[in-house]
Amino acid sequence: xxxxxxxxxxxxxxxxxxxxxxxxxxxxxxxxxxxxxxxxxxxxxxxxxxxxxxxxxxxxxxxxxxxxxxxxxxxxxxxxxxxxxxxxxxxxxxxxxxxxxxxxxxxxxxxxxxxxxxxxxxxxxxxxxxxxxxxxxxxxxxxxxxxxxxxxxxxxxxxxxxxxxxxxxxxxxxxxxxxxxxxxxxxxxxxxxxxxxxxxxxxxxxxxxxxxxxxxxxxxxxxxxxxxxxxxxxxxxxxxxxxxxxxxxxxxxxxxxxxxxxxxxxxxxxxxxxxxxxxxxxxxxxxxxxxxxxxxxxxxxxxxxxxxxxxxxxxxxxxxxxxxxxxxxxxxxxxxxxxxxxxxxxxxxxxxxxxxxxxxxxxxxxxxxxxxxxxxxxxxxxxxxxxxxxxxxxxxxxxxxxxxxxxxxxxxxxxxxxxxxxxxxxxxxxxxxxxxxxxxxxxxxxxxxxxxxxxxxxxxxxxxxxxxxxxxxxxxxxxxxxxxxxxxxxxxxxxxxxxxxxx
Numbered sequence: 445x446x447x448x449x450x451x452x453x454x455x456x457x458x459x460x461x462x463x464x465x466x467x468x469x470x471x472x473x474x475x476x477x478x479x480x481x482x483x484x485x486x487x488x489x490x491x492x493x494x495x496x497x498x499x500x501x502x503x504x505x506x507x508x509x510x511x512x513x514x515x516x517x518x519x520x521x522x523x524x525x526x527x528x529x530x531x532x533x534x535x536x537x538x539x540x541x542x543x544x545x546x547x548x549x550x551x552x553x554x555x556x557x558x559x560x561x562x563x564x565x566x567x568x569x570x571x572x573x574x575x576x577x578x579x580x581x582x583x584x585x586x587x588x589x590x591x592x593x594x595x596x597x598x599x600x601x602x603x604x605x606x607x608x609x610x611x612x613x614x615x616x617x618x619x620x621x622x623x624x625x626x627x628x629x630x631x632x633x634x635x636x637x638x639x640x641x642x643x644x645x646x647x648x649x650x651x652x653x654x655x656x657x658x659x660x661x662x663x664x665x666x667x668x669x670x671x672x673x674x675x676x677x678x679x680x681x682x683x684x685x686x687x688x689x690x691x692x693x694x695x696x697x698x699x700x701x702x703x704x705x706x707x708x709x710x711x712x713x714x715x716x717x718x719x720x721x722x723x724x725x726x727x728x729x730x731x732x733x734x735x736x737x738x739x740x741x742x743x744x745x746x747x748x749x750x751x752x753x754x755x756x757x758x759x760x761x762x763x764x765x766x767x768x769x770x771x772x773x774x775x776x777x778x779x780x781x782x783x784x785x786x787x788x789x790x791x792x793x794x795x796x797x798x799x800x801x802x803x804x805x806x807x808x809x810x811x812x813x814x815x816x817x818x819x820x821x822x823x824x825x826x827x828x829x830x831x832x833x834x835x836x837x838x839x840x841x842x843x844x845x846x847x848x849x850x851x852x853x854x855x856x857x858x859x860x861x862x863x864x865x866x867x868x869x870x871x872x873x874x875x876x877x878x879x880x881x882x883x884x885x886x887x888x889x890x891x892x893x894x895x896x897x898x899x900x901x902x903x904x905x906x907x908x909x910x911x912x913x914x915x916x917x918x919x920x921x922x923x924x925x926x927x928x929x930x931x932x933x934x935x936x937x938x939x940x941x942x943x944x945x946x947x
Contacts, residue, residue, distance in 0.1 A: 459524050462606075472594065473560070523551065564591070607716040627720065694721065697724060712729055771836050772912060775862070800860075830882065837920075840866060860900075861900040862906045863896035869884050891932065
């Protein structure tokens with residue numbers, strides 16, 4: 445109910461402001477015409493005829509202005525109410541309402557233009573009858589210039605008043621092309637109103653002063669000063685409207701770009717212009733949406749394959765195959781997952797697995813490792829690929845000791861085994877062109893997996909091969925002690941194993 449009330453208030457305010465604008469703009473145009481014709485009286489009409497001619501032209505002019513202004517105001521208010529009805533009702537506009545809403549400014553200018561166009565021939569004929577064809581032509585030209593001035597002011601000001609409803613219409617049904625005059629047309633309006641109209645007036649005064657004898661130079665000077673003052677005031681007003689109509693949307697886009705540059709991908713611009721400037725605003729929103737989607741995909745991709753793998757894939761097009769790398773491998777295996785699944789509800793099993801793997805991911809990534817894959821209740825972690833590091837074996841050994849401590853402290857409900865190995869392995873993409881994954885293949889992987897099963901029998905639940913110990917730096921080697929060589933499943937020779945000191 446409150447939202448509906450606010451929409452109704454918005455429409456009422458827009459209609460009220462449009463009505464006031466129509467009266468003010470047309471009154472200003474009428475006043476300019478009256479003063480201009482007054483100067484024409486001084487230049488073209490004999491002093492003894494001025495009073496009579498003023499009465500014959502001013503009275504019909506005032507009546508015409510009031511009658512036509514009342515009709516235009518009532519007609520335009522009804523038209524605007526019908527065009528904006530969808531906003532009050534809180535629904536999307538149909539095609540007619542959408543077109544009518546976006547065309548209110550142009551329709552208002554056309555209705556005012558018709559009123560002024562009708563006044564031109566009417567008062568031309570009246571002045572030709574009561575005075576002369578020359579005065580009638582000058583008066584008609586003055587009315588035409590006043591009408592052009594009024595219509596340009598009405599259009600430029602209407603566009604600004606209507607920006608809130610324009611934004612709602614463009615949000616409901618985004619157009620595929622500009623639906624209102626663009627930057628070039630607005631600048632032409634500003635030039636015509638602020639420069640051409642006053643210059644034409646000055647031109648008329650100059651022609652009259654040259655062609656008519658006996659013209660008082662003071663009257664010519666007064667007419668020139670008046671037109672110059674009007675030119676300065678009107679050109680300033682029109683330039684402000686035209687420049688703000690262009691600058692405000694561009695400024696909003698620039699501010700949004702700065703937010704994106706600072707990392708805020710949620711930046712959005714309100715599309716409140718139907719010209720190519722509005723297309724720029726909509727284009728920015730599409731760009732920001734694309735950046736958000738790319739960031740989401742990149743985050744999801746990084747969660748699936750590891751952020752280092754994702755960054756490498758984004759830097760260079762991925763391809764099948766791999767390269768031989770010196771790696772450290774950590775394999776962690778959850779003990780008793782089958783019995784746990786039988787004894788616990790599935791939701792509790794999933795919660796426990798997520799807690800277990802969260803500790804694994806945090807510990808491994810803190811040591812610059814990659815959790816390469818989850819294999820049911822186990823995880824394969826790699827150090828030194830795809831991003832090389834100076835001590836992959838030492839990083840794997842440090843991560844194993846820390847992981848053992850954290851799992852026993854933070855997930856005491858589960859048992860586990862951790863195996864560590866190191867050596868040469870092939871790291872790269874395996875699969876088909878349509879679907880592949882990054883993985884590490886080699887003896888260190890097999891050895892670490894077998895050591896993880898053997899580690900379940902040791903107090904720290906961690907075992908390392910002597911191959912990993914030999915490749916690690918001395919400070920990490922000092923934290924481990926070698927035990928008796930043992931046979932690992934599937935191997936013909938004994939493997940030297942080590943365990944953390946103090947275990």
